[in-house]
Amino acid sequence: MTSPIPTVRxxxxxxxxxxxxxxxxxxxxxxxxxxxxxxxxxxMDDTDVARSTRESAxxxxxxxxxxxxxxxxxxxxxxxxxxxxxxxxxxIASGRLYPCYETEEELDRKRARARLLNKPPIYDRAALNLTxxxxxxxxxxxxxxxxxxxxxxxxxxxxxxxxxxxxxxxxSMSDPVLVREDGTYLYTLCSVxxxxxxxxxxxxxxxxxVSNTGTQIEIFEALGAEAPxxxxxxxxxxxxGQGFSKRLxxxxxxxxxxxxxxxxxxxxMASLTGTSLPIEAYETLDEIANRLDFSMISHGAARFDPAxxxxxxxxxxxxxxxxxxxxxxxxxxLEGEAMWLLLRENLRKFHEIAEWSRLVxxxxxxxxxxxxxxxxxxxxxxxxxxxxxxxxxxxxxxxIKAATGRKGKALFLxxxxxxxxxxxxxxxxxxxxxxxxxxxLDRLP
Ligand code: GLU
Numbered sequence: 001m002t003s004p005i006p007t008v009r010x011x012x013x014x015x016x017x018x019x020x021x022x023x024x025x026x027x028x029x030x031x032x033x034x035x036x037x038x039x040x041x042x043x044m045d046d047t048d049v050a051r052s053t054r055e056s057a058x059x060x061x062x063x064x065x066x067x068x069x070x071x072x073x074x075x076x077x078x079x080x081x082x083x084x085x086x087x088x089x090x091x092i093a094s095g096r097l098y099p100c101y102e103t104e105e106e107l108d109r110k111r112a113r114a115r116l117l118n119k120p121p122i123y124d125r126a127a128l129n130l131t132x133x134x135x136x137x138x139x140x141x142x143x144x145x146x147x148x149x150x151x152x153x154x155x156x157x158x159x160x161x162x163x164x165x166x167x168x169x170x171x172s173m174s175d176p177v178l179v180r181e182d183g184t185y186l187y188t189l190c191s192v193x194x195x196x197x198x199x200x201x202x203x204x205x206x207x208x209x210v211s212n213t214g215t216q217i218e219i220f221e222a223l224g225a226e227a228p229x230x231x232x233x234x235x236x237x238x239x240x241g242q243g244f245s246k247r248l249x250x251x252x253x254x255x256x257x258x259x260x261x262x263x264x265x266x267x268x269m270a271s272l273t274g275t276s277l278p279i280e281a282y283e284t285l286d287e288i289a290n291r292l293d294f295s296m297i298s299h300g301a302a303r304f305d306p307a308x309x310x311x312x313x314x315x316x317x318x319x320x321x322x323x324x325x326x327x328x329x330x331x332x333x334l335e336g337e338a339m340w341l342l343l344r345e346n347l348r349k350f351h352e353i354a355e356w357s358r359l360v361x362x363x364x365x366x367x368x369x370x371x372x373x374x375x376x377x378x379x380x381x382x383x384x385x386x387x388x389x390x391x392x393x394x395x396x397x398x399x400i401k402a403a404t405g406r407k408g409k410a411l412f413l414x415x416x417x418x419x420x421x422x423x424x425x426x427x428x429x430x431x432x433x434x435x436x437x438x439x440x441l442d443r444l445p
Contacts, residue, residue, distance in 0.1 A: 006038030007201050010064075010071075011191065013045040014056035017252035018063055020304060021206075021236045021244030023270035027285070028233055028297075029204045030069045031271070034289035041198055042071035046078045047185050063253040067267050068285050075198065077190050084185045087193045087223055088178070091149065096222045097178060099145030100127035101138040123148065123174035147179035149189075149219060156214040161202065161231030162294050168214025176215055192216050196225040207232040231294060234274050236302045244304075260349035265313040274302020281315040283324075310348065317347040329353065336360075338434055342426045359420050360434045366443045367417040373445050375404060376418050380444035386437050393429035419443050 008029040012022055033040040042064065046052035057076070064071070091097035102110070111121040127148070130138075138145075153171035160166045178189040195203060203213075213230050220227040237243055256266045264282065271288065272279050276296040282288050322337040325344070329335055332354050343356040358364050368376060382399045384392055397415070401407055416428060419440060425431075432440065 004199055004201055006033065006036040007041065007199050008033050008038060008204055009041035009043045009195070009198065009200050011043040011045050011205075012060050013048065013051075013187075014053060014060055015048070015051040016056055017254055018060055019244045019252050020266070020270045023063075023067060023253055023266065024233065024236050024302075025205050026064060026069060027067065027267055027271040028231075028294075030285060031289040031292050032202060032204055032231075032294075034286055035292075038201075039072045040069070041200070042074045043194060043198075044074070044076040044078075045187055045190070046076055047187065047190055049078070049184070052078070059254065063257075066257055066263050067253070068263055073198070075194065077194065080190070080194065080197075081185070083193050083197055084190055087189060088147070088185070091178075091219075091222060092147070094222065096150050097147045098128055098150060098175075099130075099135065100148050100177075101130070101135070101143045101145055102127070103143075120172060121174075122172070125150075125175065144181045146177050146181045148175040149178050149215070149222070151175050151215065152218055156217050158213065158217060158227070158230055160210075161204070161229055162233055162297050163207070163210075163231075163299065166210060166213075166232075168211050170214050170218060173211065173215065178219075188212065188215060189219065192219045192223065192225075195228055196220065196223060200228050202229045202231065204231045204233065206235050208235060233297050234300060234302045236270065236273060236304050238304055239306065241301060241303065260351050261309065261313050262316050262350065265309055265316055268312060269304060269309045273304050273308075274298050274300070279308060279312060281312065281319055283319075314348045317350060318345045320344060325350075325353075336434075338430075342430050342434060346425060356425075359425060359431060360439075362435075362439050362442065364419075364421045364443065366419070366445075367421050368445055369414065369417075372414040372418075375406065376414060376444050378403060379415060380441065383437060383440060383444075388433040388437060390429050390433065393432050396432075418445070 010026045010029045012018055012026070018026075030040055032038065042061070044052075044057045044060070046057060061074070088097060107123075110124060114121045114124075128150070135145075151170040151173060155167045155169045155171075157165065157167050176186070176188050178186050180186065194200070210232050213232070217227045235243055253266065257263070264284075267285060268279055268282060268288070272292070275292065275298060277288070277292050322340050325340050326335070326337075328350060329340065332351070334353065334357050339357060339360050340353075343353060343359070346356055347353060379396075379400045382396060382403065384395050384399075397411060400415075401411055404411075412428075413423075416425070417423070419428065419431070419435070
């Protein structure tokens with residue numbers, strides 16, 4: 001038998017904008033698929049109709065595309081209900097799914113009682129002992145059942161792709177509810193049914209799902225399927241060690257986009273924080289996919305550092321080739337490879353190029369101190385004739401030096417302030433031929 005194509009999925013719940021913590025599994029799954037020549041499924045976990053919206057789902061698709069990920073397939077759980085019906089019936093027929101009639105209040109009371117007796121608040125399976133008459137009575141009262149999966153209650157072992165051998169003891173868990181009173185399905189079941197149906201070979205997700213995996217492995221087996229390989233990655237936290245969460249209103253991926261961050265900077269930080277692969281200015285996601293072995297994902301927390309994002313963003317721009325910048329420059333009404341190569345190393349965000357480009361095209365506001373006015377007027381008279389090239393600056397400044405006796409900072413700084421209006425910036429020897437003689441004449445008094 002040939003082995004199946006490695007197939008992964010990223011399964012966000014479309015209940016809001018995604019944040020860095022969500023982008024992490026999105027990217028790690030993508031790296032895995034790219035590294036192994038596999039397939040990537042985007043699965044919208046939208047069975048919670050009260051909280052899921054199409055708008056969020058569309059936003060997630062856009063954010064994913066912005067990060068550079070193009071799924072091979074998009075599925076929505078809300079469109080796959082028949083599959084869950086079949087699985088439900090199968091589990092009922094095999095006695096693994098059983099109806100329960102307790103209300104929330106009754107369950108609360110049971111849990112409170114268990115706590116008083118110092119017992120873990122695990123569901124007592126009372127519903128397993130209901131007779132047909134009991135059930136008929138509940139139904140006659142208008143109660144509708146919710147359905148629980150009967151766990152084996154045993155140590156479930158699996159070999160985690162990232163964390164190594166793991167054991168989850170389902171004996172210490174409540175039988176999970178898979179079908180609500182209103183007949184809608186919970187994620188725990190739908191996820192397994194989809195993973196089987198879509199041929200998912202590897203489930204890569206956050207370590208907050210480890211105990212879920214114990215339950216789901218039992219459901220895979222109860223449905224007669226082989227469980228996929230699981231890999232649980234460490235979770236991204238903010239600088240204070242707090243988890244990212246939609247509810248806490250963390251910065252979303254679209255906020256980063258709106259603030260002018262490079263998608264690669266966001267992708268690199270979301271995926272490589274908390275790994276031993278250095279955070280560097282990788283040009284493409286494939287470069288990371290080829291380098292990142294899952295054994296490099298650390299077992300401790302992954303602390304996101306916003307200052308590192310800023311510095312990485314700048315580093316990416318400082319090496320961005322003209323081919324990568326030209327379309328974006330055109331969108332700002334700018335062009336010119338020499339201009340880009342001269343100015344890129346000053347950028348923290350791409351849009352700042354509009355401001356910097358005025359050093360070449362003008363207008364700029366020259367900064368001229370009163371005591372330098374005569375000096376600059378003399379310098380103006382000494383400006384060499386065109387054509388200009390990279391040697392023009394030294395010819396000119398040598399001439400000024402000879403005429404005025406100024407040197408060092410006293411010579412260069414007033415020229416820089418007049419020609420650029422600022423203390424920092426690109427090398428003047430490169431700026432001069434780009435700006436041209438006319439612009440320089442205009443900037444000198
Ligand atoms: N919708 C689930 C979540 O966002 C998916 C978890 C999984 O990957 O199975 O947590």
